Amino acid sequence: MTVSLSGRGVGHSFGDIAVLDGLDFEVAPGQVLGVVGPSGCGKSTLLELICGLRRPDRGTIAVAGRITERERLARSAWMPQTDCLLPWYTALDNAALALRNLGHSRVEARAEAGRLFDRFGLSGFEHARPDQLSGGMRQRVAFLRTLVSRKDVLLLDEPFASLDAITRAELQEWLLPVLSAENRTVVLVTHDVEEALYLSDTVLALTARPGRPAAMIEAPPGAGPAREHVVTGAGFGRRREELLGLLKRSPEPTAGERG
Amino acid sequence: MKAAGHTARIWLPPLVLVLVLLGLWQLAAGTGFLADRLGLDDFLVPSPAQVAEVLWQDRGLIADNAAVTLVEILAGFAVALLLGLAVATLLHFSDLVRRASYPVVVASQTIPIIVIAPILVVWFGYGIGPKLAVIALICFFPIAVNTLDGLRSVDPDSVRMMRTLYASRSQIFRRVEAPAALPYAFSGAKIAVAVAVIGAVFGEWVGSERGLGHLMLQDNAQLMTARLFASVAVLSLIAIVLFSLIGLVERALLRWR
Numbered sequence: 001m002t003v004s005l006s007g008r009g010v011g012h013s014f015g016d017i018a019v020l021d022g023l024d025f026e027v028a029p030g031q032v033l034g035v036v037g038p039s040g041c042g043k044s045t046l047l048e049l050i051c052g053l054r055r056p057d058r059g060t061i062a063v064a065g066r067i068t069e070r071e072r073l074a075r076s077a078w079m080p081q082t083d084c085l086l087p088w089y090t091a092l093d094n095a096a097l098a099l100r101n102l103g104h105s106r107v108e109a110r111a112e113a114g115r116l117f118d119r120f121g122l123s124g125f126e127h128a129r130p131d132q133l134s135g136g137m138r139q140r141v142a143f144l145r146t147l148v149s150r151k152d153v154l155l156l157d158e159p160f161a162s163l164d165a166i167t168r169a170e171l172q173e174w175l176l177p178v179l180s181a182e183n184r185t186v187v188l189v190t191h192d193v194e195e196a197l198y199l200s201d202t203v204l205a206l207t208a209r210p211g212r213p214a215a216m217i218e219a220p221p222g223a224g225p226a227r228e229h230v231v232t233g234a235g236f237g238r239r240r241e242e243l244l245g246l247l248k249r250s251p252e253p254t255a256g257e258r259g
Numbered sequence: 260m261k262a263a264g265h266t267a268r269i270w271l272p273p274l275v276l277v278l279v280l281l282g283l284w285q286l287a288a289g290t291g292f293l294a295d296r297l298g299l300d301d302f303l304v305p306s307p308a309q310v311a312e313v314l315w316q317d318r319g320l321i322a323d324n325a326a327v328t329l330v331e332i333l334a335g336f337a338v339a340l341l342l343g344l345a346v347a348t349l350l351h352f353s354d355l356v357r358r359a360s361y362p363v364v365v366a367s368q369t370i371p372i373i374v375i376a377p378i379l380v381v382w383f384g385y386g387i388g389p390k391l392a393v394i395a396l397i398c399f400f401p402i403a404v405n406t407l408d409g410l411r412s413v414d415p416d417s418v419r420m421m422r423t424l425y426a427s428r429s430q431i432f433r434r435v436e437a438p439a440a441l442p443y444a445f446s447g448a449k450i451a452v453a454v455a456v457i458g459a460v461f462g463e464w465v466g467s468e469r470g471l472g473h474l475m476l477q478d479n480a481q482l483m484t485a486r487l488f489a490s491v492a493v494l495s496l497i498a499i500v501l502f503s504l505i506g507l508v509e510r511a512l513l514r515w516r
Contacts (some may be wrong), residue, residue: 053419080419081416086438089434098425100430101430
């Protein structure tokens with residue numbers, strides 16, 4: 001079962017500093033919403049609000065129609081910006097964390113998480129410790145850990161930001177079919193406009209802090225698995241420049257502006 | 260071959276240094292030079308060779324007393340370890356308890372042991388009780404404070420990540436916080452075991468009929484300086500061995516580091 005996700009008038013502040021303001025969004029079941037914006041615009045905070053780790057100061061967020069933090073937390077899995085792999089567990093045990101927390105036996109949890117290792121290009125590394133894995137592999141294990149939770153909503157915070165350009169492009173290419181096969185409702189936060197357009201169905205651009213909606217853009221339909229064909233397409237380039245232009249123009253927060 | 264070379268690289272430098280120091284001491288004391296310069300009788304400034312001789316002659320007596328002290332150290336350290344870990348966990352789980360009792364924990368360390376030890380003897384008598392109390396009191400602090408620091412050092416994102424993966428509070432403790440705090444707890448335990456030896460001697464000085472501290476007190480009064488030094492050497496050895504044992508357990512348990 002895949003669920004929908006929506007926000008109405010969402011705003012949040014840390015003390016006197018407003019980080020998000022007046023956000024409306026709607027993600028249909030199985031769709032991917034990309035969120036781009038300049039750093040510090042509250043993108044990461046938005047994910048924490050959606051998955052119920054924080055309560056928004058203003059507005060409501062609904063996951064499958066449920067608006068309390070506890071119910072959102074029960075339905076959404078979060079992949080934080082740093083991979084947060086636990087160094088005392090193997091790759092397999094890290095991936096199986098959600099199942100262990102649900103009370104599955106170690107054998108059961110390992111068997112179930114282990115089935116995905118091959119598909120994720122991780123076979124042979126089940127018993128490696130996180131510090132023995134490359135950056136790209138660590139991100140894949142972290143994503144696998146999120147996926148294994150079987151939650152309907154996945155919240156991905158800059159999943160590839162820490163990787164070099166080549167690995168990042170490879171993982172983007174790898175993630176696209178995985179996301180469409182999994183059919184989960186996804187919010188993907190990134191500062192990389194191209195990544196957002198490539199991986200998402202819709203892209204929400206935010207202004208500089210406090211993050212307000214600057215534009216909502218439909219991504220061009222994926223043109224097959226080859227990334228280079230997609231990102232060099234005319235429609236893709238036009239939208240990329242449009243988004244970059246919006247982010248460049250996004251006003252610096254000044255006192256008294258736009259109340 | 261490689262392993263042997265590695266071991267030699269670790270042990271050789273301290274071994275050479277100790278041998279050089281012993282050699283210098285032997286030279287200074289064995290020739291009577293040191294006693295002469297200090298204006299003392301020769302027997303008050305024993306050479307390493309004399310200390311070794313006494314250590315061998317009185318090995319039965321010294322071993323018996325060392326066994327008593329070792330038991331005190333192990334028992335006191337065990338009490339402190341259990342209490343320290345329990346208190347750190349308790350303070351970590353409850354903000355209120357932490358704010359209320361942290362000053363008390365710190366205060367427990369400001370108590371001058373030398374003042375409280377005689378009172379403990381009055382309360383608990385000449386048995387192992389007061390020694391346990393003294394050792395546990397000084398070992399408790401480094402264990403509790405280090406463990407608490409470790410529990411609080413956990414990456415908050417890891418805890419939040421676990422919350423989105425169905426983790427209960429106790430699962431977060433077991434799978435994230437406790438393993439993260441383990442290296443800190445080991446640091447605390449290593450400091451604690453080193454001071455435990457001092458605590459045992461303190462405890463025995465105040466009132467005891469056996470133990471290396473007791474023997475040292477007697478030897479000091481009777482000016483048996485060589486045997487006094489022999490006891491000190493055995494005490495140091497106990498501390499070094501216990502410290503190394505904790506290091507071994509640490510390496511076995513923390514293989515991910």
